[in-house]
Amino acid sequence: MPAAYEHHLVPVVFRPFAADLAARAARLHPRRILELAAGTGALTSALLAAAPSAEVTATDLNEAMVALGSARAPGALWLQADAQRLPFPDGSFDLVACQFGVMFFPDRVAAYTEVRRVLAPGGRFLFTTWGPLDTHAFGAALQAGLERAFPADPPQFLRTVPHGYADPAAVAADLAAAGLAVAEEQELTLEGRAPSAADVATGFLAGTPVRAAVEERGGGPSAVAAVTEEMTSRLGPGPVTAPMTAYVFLATA
Template identity: 40%
Template sequence: MAEKDKVFAGSIPKFYDTLMVPLIFEVYAIRMAELVSGFSPGAVLETAAGSGAVTRALAPKLGAGARYVVTDLNQPMLDYAAQRQGADARIEWRQADALALPFEAASFDVVCCQFGAMFFPDRIAGYGEARRVLRPGGHFAFSVWDRIEENVFADEVTAAVATLFPDDPPRFLARTPHGHHNVAVIRDELCLAGFTDIVIETYESVSRAPSARDVAIAFCQGTPLRNEIEARDPGALQRATDRAAEAIGLRHGDGPVAGKIQAHVIVAMG
């Protein structure tokens, strides 16, 4: 993973939350919230919380006395999430690296992470940290995207933007968000981190948007794909967005668009 893949700053948090979250993240955030709340936890740690999609879905489902610590490596994303969430005395917002958590061992009943593990430079270390801060019998629940070919809009955007840079196509979406989809590898890495009881399920859903242009703006301007485009040509962002919108429109039509999305949801216990 390139270092720039972790940069969610500037206008990216707002575009990410207002466009990417309803496009692909919200449906899985609801599933994650139902999964975590089903464990009836007294203390929850969320890592790589992003703009707070899971936080907003999960907080109402937790008990009045629950402790909920929400973390992200990127302070701009965390600030945006806290602002969107509003006041909730149960929530502690904390900038933290999932590979070096600033919490004592056996502090939480559940650690959850939606679509963040793909960004870990050392996933085994990240999984090991989750296990360290879990209490005996605790659960580590997280999700990762399946391969890019199973996620229609991400695949189409990647192909469309590549036509602008044929000698050096931006590969952020395939390399990082969709780069950790092998369930055998996921299971092996969790075992190396000390987890022994592992359940992996794959869920297909549908991504919907009012138009092809909404999809193009979401991916090209609301993710670190933007950083890759602008690094190649500072003036190419609009052209890349237009090219992606055109490609999606040709396949899905001029009105509302829909495409398959697919992800793995994992629950592990030590």
């Protein structure tokens, strides 16, 4: 999964937002950065380039992601770590960053409480969440394909997890419960560019938990073909460009 995720999805879906988030981070002039849910290092690489004088510590719960990420962004210190139980002393970092990871935390308030604990006085928490599924053209097309392939019981992972934390008021409430406050919030729409809709379909179907959901439903080549055909009909053949909307948050203690 990490290899498919890195090859098919990172350049299209994640790298545009990583460049934006790293530029925002650099403007804060951090000296010690902690990245949560670093995945294969899309944001990590961008942080290393945008803030070359900062020390970057990248963490992820998934050992395979850490292994691949550490090979791709060796300038950071990589550690396997649970965001809800961070293995760092109080006040260790002046910036905590997370790109599209907070939606996956089982207990977000616990994770945010850990963020507050490891932030030094005056430190900031910079992160992104996805907007609603229908504001992400690639994700919406994939969901339509899954509904075509499994009309009785389509997988709902995209709608309920990556795009299931799309209410800024809910994010602000969770931050407040952890002792953090939203200093800035922005809705941001960027474009993703892919070689083809089929390439994006492969990324989602082989490199995300959608893969397990399809397998649980007995999905084989015919299901993959149905998803790919639906995505192509919606996004067009050949190289495709599509909008993706996210929210960017800057929080302080």
